[in-house]
Amino acid sequence: MRTKQxxxxxxxxxxxxxxxxxxxxxxxxxxxxxxxxxxxLEKVYSTAMDVWSAGCVFAELxxxxxTNVPNYKDRxxxxxxxxxxxxxxxxxxxxxxxxYCISPKDQMKVIIELKGTPTENDASFVNDNKANEYxxxxxxxxxxxxxxxxxxxxxxxxxxxxxxxAFNPYFRITVKEALRHKYFADTDIRRKEYEIESxxxxxxxxxxxPLGSNMEDLxxxxxxxxxxxxx
Numbered sequence: 001m002r003t004k005q006x007x008x009x010x011x012x013x014x015x016x017x018x019x020x021x022x023x024x025x026x027x028x029x030x031x032x033x034x035x036x037x038x039x040x041l042e043k044v045y046s047t048a049m050d051v052w053s054a055g056c057v058f059a060e061l062x063x064x065x066x067t068n069v070p071n072y073k074d075r076x077x078x079x080x081x082x083x084x085x086x087x088x089x090x091x092x093x094x095x096x097x098x099x100y101c102i103s104p105k106d107q108m109k110v111i112i113e114l115k116g117t118p119t120e121n122d123a124s125f126v127n128d129n130k131a132n133e134y135x136x137x138x139x140x141x142x143x144x145x146x147x148x149x150x151x152x153x154x155x156x157x158x159x160x161x162x163x164x165x166a167f168n169p170y171f172r173i174t175v176k177e178a179l180r181h182k183y184f185a186d187t188d189i190r191r192k193e194y195e196i197e198s199x200x201x202x203x204x205x206x207x208x209x210p211l212g213s214n215m216e217d218l219x220x221x222x223x224x225x226x227x228x229x230x231x
Contacts, residue, residue, distance in 0.1 A: 031107055032077045039108050039163045040082060040131040048169035049140050050083075051178065054189075055164030062161070067152035078149075080108030081115065097131075098137035109138065115167060116143025122167040153215060156183040 029038050035052035037045050059078040062068055064103035069075045082105040083090035090103035102109065112118070117140050126132050146158045146165075160183045173181070179190055208221075 006064060031081055031088060032056060034084060034087075034107060034168050035169065036108070036111065037125060039087070039111075040126050041086070041128060042125065043127070046169065047175060048172045051056065051164050051172050051175060052169070058164065059146075062150045062153055062157060065150075065152070068150040079110045081105050083107065083109040098134045100134055108135070111144070111167075112138050112141050114149070115165065116146055117141050118167050121171075124173065125168050125170055138199055154183070156181065156185075159183070173174055 009059050022165075029035065033053035033056045035045075035049045038049060056078050060075075063078070083093075083103045084107035085093075085100060086090060088108065089228075093103050095100035095104060095109075096104050097107070117138065118135065123132065123135055126135065147153075150158065150161075153156045160173070160178065160181045163181070164178065166172040204218050
């Protein structure tokens with residue numbers, strides 16, 4: 001997807017979000033693998049969050065290489081935060097960011113220290129004013145290049161990692177784009193005979209029930225479907 005197309009999608013989503021009837025839960029993603037959009041409490045997120053998480057795992061695998069991190073004691077997660085405001089805040093915060101108390105190892109702070117301070121374009125997906133204010137009040141940080149973190153790694157690995165860990169989810173590489181990346185050029189990573197794509201939109205049972213519906217009716221419908229599938 002080209003940059004212009006991504007920008008159009010971002011703009012359309014920002015128009016659509018205020019009239020949402022149903023919000024996605026914010027309680028997803030293990031802390032170290034949690035993307036910026038979840039930390040900043042975006043009401044809408046997509047498979048881009050999974051690409052970020054996969055990027056974090058990819059980075060850990062690169063860190064296991066002796067050529068990148070010689071001492072095994074120095075090998076760790078890419079973003080090893082110990083708390084994550086506001087989803088899992090620290091019990092002993094020591095820093096104040098825009099009136100919010102966080103710890104020195106807060107997840108967003110750890111991300112910014114490595115990735116650098118988000119640019120205006122990086123943060124253009126953020127809809128909540130308080131989240132924007134919170135993000136802007138972090139101390140300016142230049143960050144580090146992935147090349148410095150993994151000095152001996154292949155240039156295509158660094159390129160893929162950078163694209164998977166784009167701060168803005170709308171400008172993050174998609175799964176299909178990642179599989180076509182040059183890093184996998186000499187690898188038969190896809191087995192298309194095992195891939196099946198739905199020819200139509202998949203409707204979830206919950207989509208038939210607007211907010212405020214009787215939850216007992218929804219649960220009963222789901223149970224009926226489960227029973228029917230097992231007969």
